[in-house]
Amino acid sequence: MKRGWKVAARGLSSPFVFKFISPSAKKKWAVFFFVFPGIALFLLFWVYPIVKGFQISFYKWSINPNLPSIFIGLANYQRALRDPVFWLALRNTVLYMAITVPGQIICALIVAVLLDRIKLGRVFFRTVYYLPVITSWVIVSVLFRYLFAEKGLINYLLTDLLHLMPPIPWFTKPGTALTVIMLLGIWKGIGWSMVIFLAALQTIPNELYEAARIDGANAWHEFWRITLPLLRPTMVFVLVMLVIGGFNVFISVQLITGGGPLNQTEVILSYMYKNAFSFLDFGYAASLSYLLATLIFVITLLQLKFLRKPTEMYY
Amino acid sequence: MKPMVWTALKYVLLFLGVVIMATPFVYMLSTSLKGPVYTFEYPPRLIPKEPTLSNFVEAWSTQNFGLYFRNSLIVAITATLLSALLSAMLAYAFARFDFKGKEFFFYVLLVALMIPGMTLLIPQFLLAKTLGLRNSLWGLILMYVTNNLSLNTFLLRGFFEQLPRDLEESVLIDGGWYFTIFFRIVLPLSKPALATVSIFTFLFCWDEYIWATVAIDEVSKRTLPVAIATFYTAHRTQWGLIFAASLIAFTPVLITYIALQKYFIKGLTAGAFK
Numbered sequence: 001m002k003r004g005w006k007v008a009a010r011g012l013s014s015p016f017v018f019k020f021i022s023p024s025a026k027k028k029w030a031v032f033f034f035v036f037p038g039i040a041l042f043l044l045f046w047v048y049p050i051v052k053g054f055q056i057s058f059y060k061w062s063i064n065p066n067l068p069s070i071f072i073g074l075a076n077y078q079r080a081l082r083d084p085v086f087w088l089a090l091r092n093t094v095l096y097m098a099i100t101v102p103g104q105i106i107c108a109l110i111v112a113v114l115l116d117r118i119k120l121g122r123v124f125f126r127t128v129y130y131l132p133v134i135t136s137w138v139i140v141s142v143l144f145r146y147l148f149a150e151k152g153l154i155n156y157l158l159t160d161l162l163h164l165m166p167p168i169p170w171f172t173k174p175g176t177a178l179t180v181i182m183l184l185g186i187w188k189g190i191g192w193s194m195v196i197f198l199a200a201l202q203t204i205p206n207e208l209y210e211a212a213r214i215d216g217a218n219a220w221h222e223f224w225r226i227t228l229p230l231l232r233p234t235m236v237f238v239l240v241m242l243v244i245g246g247f248n249v250f251i252s253v254q255l256i257t258g259g260g261p262l263n264q265t266e267v268i269l270s271y272m273y274k275n276a277f278s279f280l281d282f283g284y285a286a287s288l289s290y291l292l293a294t295l296i297f298v299i300t301l302l303q304l305k306f307l308r309k310p311t312e313m314y315y
Numbered sequence: 316m317k318p319m320v321w322t323a324l325k326y327v328l329l330f331l332g333v334v335i336m337a338t339p340f341v342y343m344l345s346t347s348l349k350g351p352v353y354t355f356e357y358p359p360r361l362i363p364k365e366p367t368l369s370n371f372v373e374a375w376s377t378q379n380f381g382l383y384f385r386n387s388l389i390v391a392i393t394a395t396l397l398s399a400l401l402s403a404m405l406a407y408a409f410a411r412f413d414f415k416g417k418e419f420f421f422y423v424l425l426v427a428l429m430i431p432g433m434t435l436l437i438p439q440f441l442l443a444k445t446l447g448l449r450n451s452l453w454g455l456i457l458m459y460v461t462n463n464l465s466l467n468t469f470l471l472r473g474f475f476e477q478l479p480r481d482l483e484e485s486v487l488i489d490g491g492w493y494f495t496i497f498f499r500i501v502l503p504l505s506k507p508a509l510a511t512v513s514i515f516t517f518l519f520c521w522d523e524y525i526w527a528t529v530a531i532d533e534v535s536k537r538t539l540p541v542a543i544a545t546f547y548t549a550h551r552t553q554w555g556l557i558f559a560a561s562l563i564a565f566t567p568v569l570i571t572y573i574a575l576q577k578y579f580i581k582g583l584t585a586g587a588f589k
Contacts (some may be wrong), residue, residue: 023487030493038405038464039420044462046427049438056437065421093419099316111332114325121329127573131340134572136522138540139561143339143548146346146554153342160358192583199584219321222331237427248431255544269433276437277529286437293434302430 001106076287089266091246097246100185108193116201137251174264200234236307321522347558370559383542391520396461410475424465451532474508511582539564
């Protein structure tokens, strides 16, 4: 096979003149050719904006090009710390993360363990559990708004079918509205963690379980003493990714409640978005997004520092 | 517990999960197949009495979702091809060459993975305005390529590093160029990795909502997620139409996923087990 490639590669040599260009010059051109387009795009659309955004967060930014923006130092950041809606949004964001991350991990782990050693229908189950992951946030948010509507399927289930409680007007109170948003977050995310856990479970050699069984361990012991410890690196990876995702909750809030009633279900990004594109207060909005980015960055680094053993993970 | 009982219990639990996962989709489908009158019938019905495709027809033609579908397709396909090519080139440079600033760029790309995209929303919006990229599909395409650049570069770099070098060296000895190596040897050998990267990029572009809603005001330039969200905000009661439009948007995703499942699994686990 390899030989075949080599022969094929022979035919690829370039026109005669190129043979006189020195190998080191060749390499220089090649580096430029390969690196330039990607890095140029990255510098223009990522590095420049991140620096520019930081600058904006120190200004009372004027969206009118004829009026100057005024440098106000840390005033935007100080304003955030005194803004009760910011603290409410931060509380909601942290709450969302604190509930959906363990929710997703626990559900996904249960499904993965159940699926791990069955033979019939594995691909079917994996496909169905993964469906919400590939569906756009816009669609599932609208869908959950419909499911939890006053006369929707969920109220029908709770009231008429199971006789548990009278119909709940989910979206008129902040607590129940946030519950729907969190349920959506868990429901949509289970499949992602499940696929990763499942792949990790398959790397655990069967002999370990067999040896444990000879020693008299039951399924419960096997799970806590073998499965869970060996899943640890995977668990850290999933945790880090889900925490980042949790802090980034936005589309579901935007489409399901719009932050209402009365800002009660606002999260950081929905509040940031509102300040930027409804109130056109770019300076304040920029400072909010930098506060969130800093928070995420610090928490991610802390998690990596304290949870991962070196060489366990790539990023 | 006997093994048989345990297996049976496993299946019961798994099917319970399937009901929870799939019912919303079934409900969405059945609502879209009902005429406009029945969408909030109570008690709700999962199987419509007189199924009709009228919602799909209206969404596609009268409500312009045919056009939005085309926009989404143009953006997603162009951005995916461009992203695969540019990330592959960058990844190849990182895998094979030593150059000035290599370490530095590598770390910047790493940091880019950790910073939420929405931090850049405002400055990117201002930049797009300056460059005349608002209300243009190119504005979406270029931003999507950039957003996917770091992750795709990491995944591809990992793959390229495993490719045998001797083959490439033999081309160089024959006086060939690195471009020849890259396009005629490296890319063809990397089809599985490129497929994985492309699928995830395509899905990202197809579903992307936040940047699209900020960058596009013109109705005729909307992509599907923006169009669905706008339609939903404007016509809250026309659930049949909303879900017909949603299913029009969801179908290509579903087909891609079912046809190319193995690449999905590969891509997901590539990040986790490096």
